[in-house]
Amino acid sequence: MNELIQKATILLESNSVQVVIGYGKGSANRTRAIFITQAADCEKLIFDSRCIQNLAVYLTKQEIKKLGKPAIVAPIPVLRSIVQLAAENQIAENDLVVLGVTPESELVEFESFAAIETFLSTHRIEIEGKYQKTIEMIKSMPVSERFAYWVKELEPCFKCYACRSACPLCYCTRCTVENNQPQWISVASHPLGNLEWHVMRAMHLAGRCTDCEACYNACPMGIPIHLLTKSMLQDVAENFGTYGPSLDKLNALSSFKPDDKESFIR
Amino acid sequence: MSKIGVFICHCGENISSTVDVVRVAEETGKLEGVEFSTDYKYMCSDPGQTIIKQTIKEKGLTGVVVAACSPRMHEPTFRKACQEAGLNPYMCEMSNLREHCSWVHDKSEATTQKAIDLVRTLVEKVKLNKPLYPIKVPVTKTALVLGGGIAGIQASLDIANAGHKVILVEKDPSIGGHMSQLSETFPTLDCSQCILTPRMVEVAQHPNITLWTYAELEKLEGFIGNFKATIRKKAKSIDENICNGCGHCTTKCPTKKIPSEFNTGLGTRTAIYVPFPQAVPNKPVIDKDNCTYYQKGKCKICEKLCPTGAIRFDQQDELVELEVGAVVIATGFNVMQPSGFPEYGYGKYKDVITGLQFERLASASGPTLGEIRRPSDGKIPEKIVFVACAGSRDPAKGIPYCSKICCMYTAKHAMLYQHKVHGGKSYIFYMDIRAAGKNYEEFVRRAIVDDEVNYIRGRVSKVYEENGKLIVKGVDTLLNAKPVEIEADMVVLASAAVANPGAEELAQKMHVSYDSYNFFSEAHPKLKPVETNTAGIFLAGACQAPKDIPETVSQASGAASKVIILFSQNELSREPVVAVVNRSAPPVYSTCVGCFMCASACPYQAIGEELITDRKGNVIKRVAKVNPGLCQGCGTCVAFCRSKSIDIDGYSNEQMYSEVMALLNND
Missing domain, CATH: 3.50.50.60 (FAD/NAD(P)-binding domain)
Incomplete structure (x- = not known):
């Protein structure tokens, strides 16, 4: 991606941005996030199919914000997160340069967040068939069996909160789970504590999750927690309209439309 | 260290017949932090209140739990008693042993045990209560009256005669409502129009009444004393200031076969029309749906004939925002x-x-x-x-x-x-x-x-x-x-x-409740017949239930008097049970991350933003801020906030949690 390196170099040399958030070489055959502040280091930037981490997570981190105005390498999942973060007032248009990368690995620049939204309208979130099947299988279970399924699936969780750290939308200064007056969510990693944590996490992402799978990719135990958010996406779509981030669409759970189904109370 | 007083009321026999009140007092007296507990036949009576007041003074109580009836009636009573004894009134809580326990259970050990549990939860809550102070809000002394039938006319005149401004909004081209259609009235057989039309004229000429006909309520926001109403003034297609009501246009309009609403379809009217000769205001409107010009783009005969040049085919609907302190709904029936x-x-x-x-x-x-x-x-x-x-x-x-x-x-x-x-x-x-x-x-x-x-x-x-x-x-x-x-x-x-076709929609716009027939509901069938459940909104006439004229007029005057009572105060005291966004020490300042989803969730538009700045005025953080004047304490934002950065004063997360835990930790 010479084009990407060139563009990043220009941005840093002209001092248009102070840091470029991108992908670089990691340990073994992996990639990792790198934060380039010197134009000369731009050569370290790479982009290929291994680059699956959602870099948007860094846009709200205080340590990164301190480095100055960022440019961010943004494949589709990152673009979706950017739109959602903008809709939630977490990033401003002028404080960020988006270096979009299409699925064909072409560099694309955006004038505005609205332009990103327009671009995304041709790249909608789709839930893969294999996940659809699993979700349907889980949903068809009797309640007790489904409960047992999740207790078992979540059993390996030891509350490292990597899922939270990897999620671009988990940007709260203080997470509910760290709120100990009162301690609504148990911090212990016993079945109840694990269930409470993951159910809460999924609920907090309802109507917001952009299906980047960063949580699942980050989980050291490989727990399929992305099934919860994928299923939630479908539920939100079914009850409140289409899914996917939008700048002006009000959040599904915090807004009311007269044509909402509200089948859960009616 | 808490020193809590627990006062168990027998409520005559209402509570004591199924609950062993003596044991409840005895058991709750043993709870940690409870300094004193007792029972009495009528806690709300003067001697009952005296027990509370004296105990507060003698024992130096820091909190009070009165276990009696529903707080709806007597919470103000007991809070006042506490205040008189020098305790902040919001340090007093009521446990409902009557509706929640004695009335719904038979006499048994379990019933008494439940009563003990109910008191215990509130003891735990009161330990976390903090003094609160009433919020003062100003009163806009202008009333909005919806509907210009006899109910709306009477209410408007009464309020206006008390010296307050009234805005009367009527959806039809003239005020008068159904009463103007009636021939004679029972039981005296006096002519309906003869008694009504002078009132209609009085409304039009009253210096305190602004009359908007052909207008409807679009939106109502705010709360008692401080409503913000948006009114849609439908385009009449005439300039009212120029039109002198000569009626020339109505005689020459070529579209003459439109069934007259005023004559219930038994007569006809033209497309530009005054609904009836005694209409107030006596100026025509153009019915766009039936006007040849609006439908086919040709005609404009009225414009050519109008001696004052008052016809305005390009007139648009106008949305007007108003600040009003009270609303009287008098939208009538069908x-x-x-x-x-x-x-x-x-x-x-x-x-x-x-x-x-x-x-x-x-x-x-x-x-x-x-x-x-x-x-x-x-x-x-x-x-x-x-x-x-x-x-x-x-x-x-x-x-x-x-x-x-x-x-x-x-x-x-x-x-x-x-x-x-x-x-x-x-x-x-x-x-x-x-x-x-x-x-x-x-x-x-x-x-x-x-x-x-x-x-x-x-x-x-x-x-x-x-x-x-x-x-x-x-x-x-x-x-x-x-x-x-x-x-x-x-x-x-x-x-x-029956109720008006738009009644349900109107009720939803105004957040007032309505019954299964879409008639608006009063706050209490006997003791609050003109109030709605939304403070500051009152009912008059047949929009509440079918009524005859005398009853409608009485209720309209009743509603007007409620408005006048409200307007007799310069400011209102509101319960300080409102949401508050937290603050914490630097560098966090507040755990609010400013996603503002609470703002879209808030049904009262009470949430705005606040910029936290340093001493030089640099913005450090943008966070949500609740306007205590607008907040109704419903808690929707609290439930929605992911980082639990909002709490309700008097009903904090911590207080709720302690109540729940008090129930769960029952040994």
């Missing part, structure tokens, strides 16, 4: 179209009409100038049949309630017919005669005795036409259920009074 009753033949036979249509026939300003004539051929009916309860009291047709006014107006109709058609015969099929009201029974008697109206107790099974006559088949249940058949010339159906 008459059910009895087409759902094929057996009566309404809609099929021209001479089967509704009671309201009969009013127009009998009215001097009506299409027949007050002569009772058949709509079909203009003949004077020699025999007329009135059917009471056409729709009302008929659960099968969805209206189980009594429309209240029909018995009286049907008697009046028959009487008017007898007065106007000498030698005519009138019959009334009825279920019961409900004539409860001053001079009402005497009025019905007069119809039966003096005017020889034939009352037949029974229902009509079928009306059909034969040889130009309407055959009415019914039954006389007082004559051994003998079938009755009458060859009538005209049939008048006393069709049910």
Whole structure:
């Protein structure tokens, strides 16, 4: 991606941005996030199919914000997160340069967040068939069996909160789970504590999750927690309209439309 | 360290008959932090309150739990008692041992145990209570009255005469409502228009009343004393300031065959029209749906003829925002179209009409100038049949309630017919005669005795036409259920009074509750008959339930007096139970991350933003801020906030949690 390196170099040399958030070489055959502040280091930037981490997570981190105005390498999942973060007032248009990368690995620049939204309208979130099947299988279970399924699936969780750290939308200064007056969510990693944590996490992402799978990719135990958010996406779509981030669409759970189904109370 | 006093009330025997109150006092007295506990027969009585006050002073209590009835009635009583003893009133909580325990359970050990549990949860909560202070909010001393019928007129005049500004909004081109359509009124037979029109003029001329006809409520935000209303002033297509009401346009308009709403379809009107000669304001509007120019782009005859040049075809609807302190809903009722009753033949036979249509026939300003004539051929009916309860009291047709006014107006109709058609015969099929009201029974008697109206107790099974006559088949249940058949010339159906078609939508706009028939609900059926459940919004007239004129006028004056009481204060005290966004020490300042989803979730638009700045004025953080004047303490934002950065004063997360844990940790 010479084009990407060139563009990043220009941005840093002209001092248009102070840091470029991108992908670089990691340990073994992996990639990792790198934060380039010197134009000369731009050569370290790479982009290929291994680059699956959602870099948007860094846009709200205080340590990164301190480095100055960022440019961010943004494949589709990152673009979706950017739109959602903008809709939630977490990033401003002028404080960020988006270096979009299409699925064909072409560099694309955006004038505005609205332009990103327009671009995304041709790249909608789709839930893969294999996940659809699993979700349907889980949903068809009797309640007790489904409960047992999740207790078992979540059993390996030891509350490292990597899922939270990897999620671009988990940007709260203080997470509910760290709120100990009162301690609504148990911090212990016993079945109840694990269930409470993951159910809460999924609920907090309802109507917001952009299906980047960063949580699942980050989980050291490989727990399929992305099934919860994928299923939630479908539920939100079914009850409140289409899914996917939008700048002006009000959040599904915090807004009311007269044509909402509200089948859960009616 | 908490020093809490627990006061258990017997409520006469209401609580003590199923709950062992002595044991509740004894057990709760042992709880950690409880300094004193006792029971008494009537805690709300003067000696009861004295016990509380004295204990606060003697024991230096820091919190009080009164275990008695629902807080709805007596929370203010006990909070006041605490305040008089020097304790912040919000350090007093009520545990509802009556509705939540003694009334719903039999006498048993479990009932007493539940009572102990209920008190224990509140003891835990009170430990975390903190002193709160009432919020003062200003009162905008302008009232909004919706609906310009007799209810709206009366309420507006009363409020205006007390010296306050009123904005009266009417959806039709003229005020007057249904009362302006009536001929004579029971039980005195005075002419409806004669008593109403002076009031209408008074409204138009009153310096304190601003009258907006052809206008509707678009949106209502805010709260008691501080509502913000948006009114849609529909385009009348005339400039009211220039129009002098000469009426030239209405005589020359080529579209003349539009059924007149005022004459209930028995007469016609033009596309540019004044609904009736005594209309207020007496200036025309253009009915865009029927105007040739608006529909076909050609005509403009009225514009050419208008001597003052007042026609404005390009006029648009105008949205006006108003600040008002109180709202009176006086949107009235509607008459059910009895087409759902094929057996009566309404809609099929021209001479089967509704009671309201009969009013127009009998009215001097009506299409027949007050002569009772058949709509079909203009003949004077020699025999007329009135059917009471056409729709009302008929659960099968969805209206189980009594429309209240029909018995009286049907008697009046028959009487008017007898007065106007000498030698005519009138019959009334009825279920019961409900004539409860001053001079009402005497009025019905007069119809039966003096005017020889034939009352037949029974229902009509079928009306059909034969040889130009309407055959009415019914039954006389007082004559051994003998079938009755009458060859009538005209049939008048006393069709049910129903809510206005837009009532449900209006109620939702204003956040007032309504019943299953879409009539607006009062806050209490006996003691708060003109208030709604939303403070500052009052009801007048038939929008609440079917009502006659005297009752409507009384209620309108009642609603007006509530508004005047509200406006007699310069500011209102509000419960300080409002949401607050937290603050914490730097560098966090507040755990709020400013996603503002709470703002879209808030039903009262009470959440705005606040910039936290350093001493130099640099913005450090943008966070949500709750306007305590607008917040109603509903807690929607609290439930929605992911980072739990909002809490409700008096009902904090910590307090709720401690209550729950007190229940769960029950050994």
